[in-house]
Amino acid sequence: MPTNIRPAPKASSSSKVMNRVLxxxxxxxxxxxxxxxGSVPMATRAPVESPRSPAVSAPxxxxxxxxxxxxxxxxxxxxxxxxxxxxxxxxxxxxxxxxxxxxxxxxxxxxxxxxxxxxxxxxxxxxxxxxxxxxxxxxxxxxxxxxxxxxxYYEPIIEASRNPAPGFTVPLYQLPAGLATRKPWFTRQEMDTLPEAQAALRGKAIAYMADPVDALVLQIQGSGRVRITQPDGSQRWVRLAYAGTNDQPYRSVGRWLLDQGLIKDASWPGIKAWLAQNPQRQQELLWANPRVVFFKEEVLGDLDAAxxxxxxxxxxxxxxxxxxxxxxxxxxxxxxxxxxxxxxxxxxxxxxxxxxxxxxxxxxxxxxxxxxxxxxxxxxxxxxxxxxxxxxxxx
Structure with a gap:
C-alpha cells in the first residue's frame, strides 16, 4: 500500500547514515x-588553562x-x-x-x-x-x-493496530489521568499488575503492538513512525511522538544483563539473541526498567516525513x-x-x-x-x- 515514508538520507558524504529514551x-x-x-544562561568567564587533551594538537x-x-x-x-x-x-x-x-x-x-x-x-x-x-x-x-x-538514536518504523487484535496485544499509552497528582507515577511492573494503575490507564491506549520488546525499544527512542491498522481494516502512517513519562528512573536493560553476567554484547541484537534463548525471562527483563514513556499521535505528511x-x-x-x-x-x-x-x-x-x-x-x-x-x-x-x-x- 502506498505510504509517505522514504528512506533516511545519508548522514554525510563520507559516512553512512548512521530515532529522548536509548x-x-x-x-x-x-x-x-x-x-x-530550559535554556542555558549566559556564561561566566575564567582564565584559560593549558589544553589537557592530547587528541587536540592545535593551541x-x-x-x-x-x-x-x-x-x-x-x-x-x-x-x-x-x-x-x-x-x-x-x-x-x-x-x-x-x-x-x-x-x-x-x-x-x-x-x-x-x-x-x-x-x-x-x-x-x-x-x-x-x-x-x-x-x-x-x-x-x-x-x-x-x-x-x-x-x-533513531526513529523506529513499526506496525500496530488501533484496537487489540490477534497478534497485537501490547498497548502504547497516551498520558493517563492523574499523572500530575502522583510523582513519580506507577512503575512499569506496577502498571502491569496493580488494579489502581490499570484503572488509570483504561481507555488511554493509543495503539497496540505485537512485541513487548519492540514497544520498549520505541519508548527508549522516544518516537516512531507507525503504520496503524484501523478498525475498518484501512491503514495509515502516523508519528507517535514523546508526550511524557511516569517520572521513574531510567534503567538500561542491557546494563541489567551485563551486571548479572548474562551477556557480553549489550547491543540490541545481543539482547534479542539472549531473549530468544531465555523467553521465560522476558517479563523480568522488561520490569528491570521502571520508566515508561507516553505518546501523542501526530500526522505524518510529506514534509514531516522528510x-x-x-x-x-x-x-x-x-x-x-x-x-x-x-x-x-x-x-x-x-x-x-x-x-x-x-x-x-x-x-x-x-x-x-x-x-x-x-x-x-x-x-x-x-x-x-x-x-x-x-x-x-x-x-x-x-x-x-x-x-x-x-x-x-x-x-
Missing part, C-alpha cells in the same frame, strides 16, 4: 526519554578566556584545530540550521538572517561566513578533559545533522563541529544541538540522530565511540 548503541546507555530542558587562542558553562567550559581555538574543517558538505547541515532558526535563542538569533540568505550560497561562501562570524571553542569538562562519548520528530529545542530533527546534548554544556540551537572515530563510522562534520535525553549528561556527550529505517537502526544499535566537540559561538 537504542541499540544509544540503547546501551539507552537514551531514555527525550525531555526538554588555544592564548589571550582569550575560557567560557564557563554549568557543566562544561569552552576553550577558544583557531579554525585549524577542527579535524576535517573544510572537507564537510556544509550545505547538508544548512537544513538543520534553518530548523534551529525557527526557534532561535540569543545570541544565535542574530545569525539567522544570514543563515537563511546563505542557504543558496556555495560551500565556500558558507565557510567564509562562519569563519568571519563565529569563534570555535573546544568543549571540555570543568577539569579539562576534551574526550567524551558519542552514541546514536524530517525526524521534534527535539527538545522544539524543531524537527535532521538525520545526520542533529544531536542531543546536555543543555548544561551546550545551548540548544548551537552549531557544533563533531569529530568521532570508531568501529561504526568516522565523523568530522557540522551538526546542530537540537535535542537532549535522560542519559545524555556531561560536558562532552552527544547522541547522534541517525534517521529512520534499517540502516539507521543498524548504526544506532551499535554506535558507542569516542567524541570531541567544538561549539561555534558568535564573536
Amino acid at each position: 537504542m541499540w548503541g544509544c540503547w546501551l546507555p539507552i537514551v531514555g526519554t527525550l525531555a526538554a530542558c 588555544a587562542v592564548a589571550t582569550a578566556p575560557a567560557v564557563v558553562q554549568a557543566r562544561s567550559r569552552w576553550v577558544p581555538v583557531p579554525w585549524e584545530a577542527l579535524p576535517g574543517w573544510g572537507s564537510d558538505s556544509l550545505f547538508e547541515a544548512w537544513n538543520a540550521w534553518l530548523k534551529s532558526c525557527e526557534k532561535p535563542q540569543p545570541p544565535l538569533a542574530s545569525l539567522c538572517g544570514d543563515v537563511r540568505r546563505l542557504s543558496i550560497g556555495s560551500a565556500q561562501e558558507q565557510m567564509e561566513w562562519m569563519q568571519s562570524r563565529l569563534q570555535p571553542h573546544r568543549v571540555e569538562t570543568p577539569q579539562g578533559e576534551a574526550t567524551g562519548l558519542l552514541t546514536s 524530517f525526524g520528530p521534534r527535539g527538545a529545542q522544539g524543531v524537527a530533527l535532521t538525520p545526520g545533522r542533529s544531536i542531543a546534548v546536555d543543555p548544561g554544556s551546550i545551548p540548544y540551537g548551537a552549531p557544533v563541529w563533531l569529530a568521532s572515530n570508531g568501529n561504526q563510522t568516522n565523523l568530522q562534520k557540522l551538526v546542530l544541538a537540537q535535542d537532549t535525553g535522560s542519559a545524555i549528561t556531561g560536558a562532552v556527550r552527544a547522541d547522534y540522530f541517525a534517521g529512520w529505517g534499517a540502516e539507521a537502526a543498524e548504526l544506532a544499535g551499535r554506535m558507542r565511540q569516542p567524541l570531541q566537540m567544538w561549539i561555534l559561538w558568535p564573536k
